[in-house]
Structures are given as structure tokens and as C-alpha cells.
Amino acid sequence: MSDIDRVVGALLTAMATLEDLAELYSHEHMAINALEGIAYQLGQMSDEERRDFDAAISRIADARDKDEAGTGEWIRNVLRSLGLP
Template identity: 80%
Template sequence: MSDIDRVVGALLTAIASLEDLAEFYSHEYMAINALEGIADELGQMSDGERHAFNAAVSRIADARDNNEAGTGDWVRNVPRSLGLS
């Protein structure tokens, strides 16, 4: 696993936790604000950075398809749900 894959994997874990907080717990506005902040920061990536990010997301999704049934599709959808694609 490359360094960028580890960073993107950690970011995906944070996003999943924030989505759960927004959906199932009180103070969902705090989780939504955090998700919007992440989307804003990622939205400022250069084309090269975006390509590297999307490639890492793809690799992580493929690995999860092989190890964690059903989570690969969620990973593939993250860039779209953050408004990045």
C-alpha cells in the first residue's frame, strides 16, 4: 500500500464516521459541516492531485471488494458524494 493510499484510506474512515454521525446521532450539523470542509479542501486539488486521489480511491475500492463485501461501491461513490466528480 502506497503512502497516498494510506492517507486516502484514513480520510475515507473519517468520512464514513462523519456520515454515520450525520445520519444516526444528534449534532448532525457538526458532522455535515466537517464533511463540507473536507469536500471544500479536496475541491481545491490540482488536476494531477485529483487524478492521484481518484486512482487511490479506485485501488482501495478494489481491495475492499476482495476483502469487505459491499464496501467497495461506497468507496467508489465518495468522490461523487463530495461533489468532486
């Protein structure tokens, strides 16, 4: 696993937790604000950074498809769920 895959994997874990908090608990506004901050930062990526990020997303999603049914699809759609093209 490459360094970027580890960083993207950690980010995905944080995003999944924030999504759960937004849906399940009374402090959903804090979770939503955090997700919006992540979306903003990811939206600032250069074209090269975005290609690297997308490649890491694909690798991680493919690996998760082998281990955890359904998780890979969530990973592939993470940027779209944040409102990023």
C-alpha cells in the first residue's frame, strides 16, 4: 500500500464516521460542517493531485470489494456525495 493510499484510507474512515454521526446523533451540524470542510479542501486539488487521489480511491475500492461487500461502491461515490465532480 502506498503512502497516498494510507492517507486516503484514513480520510475515508473519517468521512464514514462523520456521515454516521450526521445521521445518528444530535451534533449532526458539527459532522456536516466537517464534511463540508473536507469537500472544500478536496475541491482545491490540482488536476495532478486529483488524478492521484482518484487512482488511490480506485485501488482502495477494488481492495474493499474483495474484503467487504458494498464498501467499494461507497468509496467510488465519495467525491460525488460531497458535491465534487
